[in-house]
Amino acid sequence: MKEKELYHTVLQKMLISGEHAKPEIDATTSAKPIEEKKRFRISRRAIIAIAVAASLLVVGSAAAATSIFTRRNYTPEHYLNQDAEQREANRESIPDVEDALKNARPKDVSYTIRMMPEIDDRGIIANWREFMGQPPYNEADWAWVRTLKPTIGDVLYDGKSLYVTTYVETDRPELFYCNTDTEQQLWIACEEATYTVEGDDRVHTIEIYGENWGSGYTDHSVTITAQSYPTEHSELFPDEGVITMTERLYVADALCDDMQPTRAAIAIIDFTFTFDAAAGRPVAEETHMDIPLSGDHIFTVYEWRQDGNTPSHLIMENKRISFDGVVLDAKIEYRPIGIYVTIGIKDAPDTWTENEKKSLLSAINENEQGAPAAVCRINGGETVSLESMNYEASDSVYLLLPAYPSDYATVSELTLDLNLYRITAGNGSVPSDDWSFEFGENTSLHVDSVESELIASVQIPIPVTE
Numbered sequence: 001m002k003e004k005e006l007y008h009t010v011l012q013k014m015l016i017s018g019e020h021a022k023p024e025i026d027a028t029t030s031a032k033p034i035e036e037k038k039r040f041r042i043s044r045r046a047i048i049a050i051a052v053a054a055s056l057l058v059v060g061s062a063a064a065a066t067s068i069f070t071r072r073n074y075t076p077e078h079y080l081n082q083d084a085e086q087r088e089a090n091r092e093s094i095p096d097v098e099d100a101l102k103n104a105r106p107k108d109v110s111y112t113i114r115m116m117p118e119i120d121d122r123g124i125i126a127n128w129r130e131f132m133g134q135p136p137y138n139e140a141d142w143a144w145v146r147t148l149k150p151t152i153g154d155v156l157y158d159g160k161s162l163y164v165t166t167y168v169e170t171d172r173p174e175l176f177y178c179n180t181d182t183e184q185q186l187w188i189a190c191e192e193a194t195y196t197v198e199g200d201d202r203v204h205t206i207e208i209y210g211e212n213w214g215s216g217y218t219d220h221s222v223t224i225t226a227q228s229y230p231t232e233h234s235e236l237f238p239d240e241g242v243i244t245m246t247e248r249l250y251v252a253d254a255l256c257d258d259m260q261p262t263r264a265a266i267a268i269i270d271f272t273f274t275f276d277a278a279a280g281r282p283v284a285e286e287t288h289m290d291i292p293l294s295g296d297h298i299f300t301v302y303e304w305r306q307d308g309n310t311p312s313h314l315i316m317e318n319k320r321i322s323f324d325g326v327v328l329d330a331k332i333e334y335r336p337i338g339i340y341v342t343i344g345i346k347d348a349p350d351t352w353t354e355n356e357k358k359s360l361l362s363a364i365n366e367n368e369q370g371a372p373a374a375v376c377r378i379n380g381g382e383t384v385s386l387e388s389m390n391y392e393a394s395d396s397v398y399l400l401l402p403a404y405p406s407d408y409a410t411v412s413e414l415t416l417d418l419n420l421y422r423i424t425a426g427n428g429s430v431p432s433d434d435w436s437f438e439f440g441e442n443t444s445l446h447v448d449s450v451e452s453e454l455i456a457s458v459q460i461p462i463p464v465t466e
Contacts, residue, residue: 074402075387076337080154080163080225096404100336103279106155109244111271113146115139119268128263134256141184142266144172145251150271153223157237158280158337160389160398162208162228164247166190166271167221176212176222185254188212189261190226190247197277198242206230206237208247211261224249240278247271283405284334284463290346291328291418291456296320298433299363300422303355316445317436318422321356323455325349328418334463339401340389341416341460358395364455365397366421371452376401377415401460414460419452 079087079097087093116137120126129136153165168188170176175184189211194203210226226247230237249269250261257264298320306312329346332339343364345357366373374386386399403411425431425448437445 074338075389075400076156076158076161076163077225077227080156080165083153083165083223094404096336096406100158100279101154101156104155104157104275104277105279106152106273106275108152109272109274111150111269113148114268114270115142115146116266119265125263125265129253129256132256134253137266145186145267147171148251148267148269150249150269152271152273152275155273155275156280156337157230157239157243157277158335158340159239159282159333160229160340162206162230162237164190164193164208164210164226164228164245166210166224166226166247166249168224168249168269169221171220173219173222186266187252187254187258187261188222188224189250189252190224191250191261193228193245193247195243195245197238198244238277239281241276242274243277244272244274247273280335280337282333282335286331286333287461289330289332289458291330291343291458293323293326293328293455295324295455296322297420297453297455298422299360299420300435301356301359302362314439315436316423316439318424318432318434319356320433321352322349326352326360328456330416330458332460334405336405337400339403339414339460340398341401342396342398343418344396360420361395361397363421364418366450366452371419371421371450373419373421373452374399375417375419376403377413377417378403378411379413380415403462405465408462408465411462414462416458416460417454418456418458420455421450421452423447423449424451425449 074094076097079092079094082090082092084093084098084101087098116125117139126136147170149169151167151169153167154163155165156163175182175186176188177185190208192205193208194205196203206228208226208228210224212222212224247270249271250265251267251269252258252261252264253266254264298318301317301319303315303317304312305315325348326345327347329344331342331344333342343361345361348357364373372385376384376386378384384402386401389398389400399416401414401416403414422435423437424433424435426435426437426445428446428448429435431449439445
């Protein structure tokens with residue numbers, strides 16, 4: 001199981017929707033509850049939070065890919081974790097993506113740094129430091145933070161996600177490494193941003209998440225690669241126009257709190273820059289395809305249940321269901337960063353429940369233990385196992401096919417295979433078609449075996465190039 005997913009469907013429901021797993025946050029804190037975030041961040045801190053808050057799930061780990069930057073394992077997020085010089089030096093540069101990044105033309109505009117006394121007018125951070133046994137803020141100890149200087153790296157909006165790479169220059173990068181033995185340990189996190197579009201004075205707010213905890217540092221800077229899902233969680237982000245964005249960076253004391261940057265902030269950096277949103281817009285007209293399904297198939301269905309006064313609990317159950325009459329809708333978008341295929345359920349028999357519909361999308365969204373859910377085949381040869389690009393949405397799945405505008409002339413056949421994933425054994429149980437598991441309080445699951453079967457093959461149209 002990929003670390004970022006951590007069996008995303010189950011955990012997203014448990015840790016965001018589950019009543020028994022709501023975080024205990026003091027009423028005086030400025031941090032937002034996890035369920036209000038609408039975004040499940042996977043990091044060292046989030047993994048710790050999972051273990052402490054619920055101890056719900058233990059998953060088997062799949063063999064790591066040899067390189068996450070190759071086309072075979074490409075996603076924009078992976079790609080942007082290296083700067084342009086590194087990508088070029090490692091021969092991992094993709095010309096179409098590099099052109100899009102160049103066309104975004106990010107520019108530094110300005111930044112301000114406010115230290116703890118300026119941002120903690122209610123004393124929340126000071127109280128938390130005392131509660132965590134940390135000494136009171138002392139300007140002499142933290143004055144060096146004022147020398148931090150943010151600069152902008154890559155910025156790209158690809159129609160689904162907004163990616164922002166920020167470098168914070170510092171002459172003390174060793175303090176931003178989580179395993180250091182230094183007296184001070186810091187991390188930088190981005191959780192929010194505002195923006196305006198050229199010609200419109202209205203200020204919009206978006207959620208954008210990135211952090212450097214334990215990684216992303218050099219001998220002279222700290223790197224924060226942040227990602228936002230503006231089309232999922234807020235108003236539509238514009239597909240064109242010059243954007244002026246202010247990214248809020250929390251410089252947090254890891255010894256005080258390595259979970260919530262708002263509770264441990266030593267300083268806040270408001271960093272403003274501009275970029276061109278049109279760089280990632282479609283290069284050809286989008287198209288839609290119907291994908292009819294048929295036959296009886298077995299897949300794992302997730303359902304929250306509550307019996308009487310007992311807490312809600314999750315049932316995972318393999319069900320054999322007729323797919324006759326089920327039609328998927330595929331929206332295909334051709335962008336510089338690849339071909340997006342967004343899959344939703346267009347039609348299903350009345351006998352299908354909402355849980356079954358959502359679980360079907362989840363089942364074609366998994367890729368675990370050698371049982372891929374979505375696979376791309378290029379020219380009938382190279383096979384690429386695809387990683388889902390959205391980990392939360394329950395009404396759609398979008399996949400990114402690694403075919404770029406410069407490939408269109410040489411791609412004669414692009415096939416998307418959809419497989420149906422299911423768990424067949426867990427916690428040492430005997431594999432069976434009717435496998436089921438019930439999550440109660442402090443219950444954990446170790447996935448022992450999985451299976452998948454092909455349910456549809458779709459030929460993706462390739463735009464005609466001149």
